Amino acid sequence: MKEKLIDLFEYTRHFNMEMIKVISENRALVDDKTVSFINHTLNAQQIWNARILGEETFEVWQINPFESLVELNQKNFLKSIDIINNRDWDTKIEYQNSKGTKFENTVFEMLFHAVNHSTYHRGQINALLKQNGITTVLTDYIFYKR
Template identity: 50%
Template sequence: MKDHFKDLLEYNLHFNQLLIQNFLENNSVWSEKGKNLLNHILNAHQIWNARILNQDTFGVWQINADEKLLEINQSNFENSIKILNERNLDEIITYKTSKGQEFNNSIQGILFHLINHSTYHRGQVATQMKEAGLEPIATDYIFFKRNH
């Protein structure tokens, strides 16, 4: 199971990186909503890692410096790999949401959620790119597997 999550995290890293590179090259035509969603994808990943690792979290909708986006994406990946390597996927994590509500979920459930969450929002970013006159990036998992 850990190998499967490693593969999904590599998929997530790869397509987030392509989106960030597109944003950096075309940020003058990206919509504010697209930029917000891109930052939100990275922020949410950081937040879930931080909840597991008991670290400080980003704001859910904070806007990060453009020049930090690739670094944040890489750091998110590395922290998730650290979790995979050092923690039991069945371990239950107790955390508080941004609204202060307390919940318990397994690390496995959290990792699946953060991958699914990123995929969902990358689809929204594709719509924003198309509306801005850009060619959306095909970010389906199968496209990643065909090339890796």
Template identity: 40%
Template sequence: MKEFFKDIFEYHNHFNQKLIEQLAENENAITKRTIPLLSHSINAQQIWNARITNGQTFGVHENHTLDECKRIDTENYKQTLKIIDERELTEIIIYANSKGAEFRNSIQQILFHIANHFSHHKGQIISDLRQSGIHPIVTDYIFYKR
């Protein structure tokens, strides 16, 4: 299972970086919600990593420049790989959400959530690109594996 998660996060990091490059090339043409959506996705991974490691978290809706998104995404990816390598996926993490409510989930559940969260918002960003008349890059997992 650890190899599976490493593969999934490598895939997300790869296409996050490519998508950020495409957004930078078209920054004047994209919708106003696109960069905040990207920032939110990247913040979420950072927040979940920090919940696991007891680190400091970003705000859920904190906005970043595209250059910052690129850097933070790389840092998140490295931190997630470290978590996968050093922690047991069955380990239960007790954390508070952004409203202060306490929850318990395994690292495996958290990692699966992060991956799905990226997929959801990546789809929204792709839709934004199309609405702006920009042909988005192909981000399908199977194309990555080919």
């Protein structure tokens, strides 16, 4: 199971990179909403990692310097892998969402959500790319495995 979860984060890192690359190559055509979504996608993984590790979180919709996104994606990946390798997945973590509401979930649930959440937003980014006449990225997991 550990290898499968690591594989999902490798998939996430890979297609986050592909999205960053397409956005970078088409900056003149990309709208602010697209930039906001790629930032949000990366911020969310940082937030879930930080909640698990008890670290300071980013703001959900903060806009990071574009040139820092590749490094942020890699840092997120390494932290997620560290969590997978060194944390008990059944441990329940209490945290607050961005509105201050308290919740409790297991490490596994939080990790799985981070993967699923990024997949959802990459789909939104693709829709925005298409609207702006930019060739979309085939981000389905099965394409990654082929």
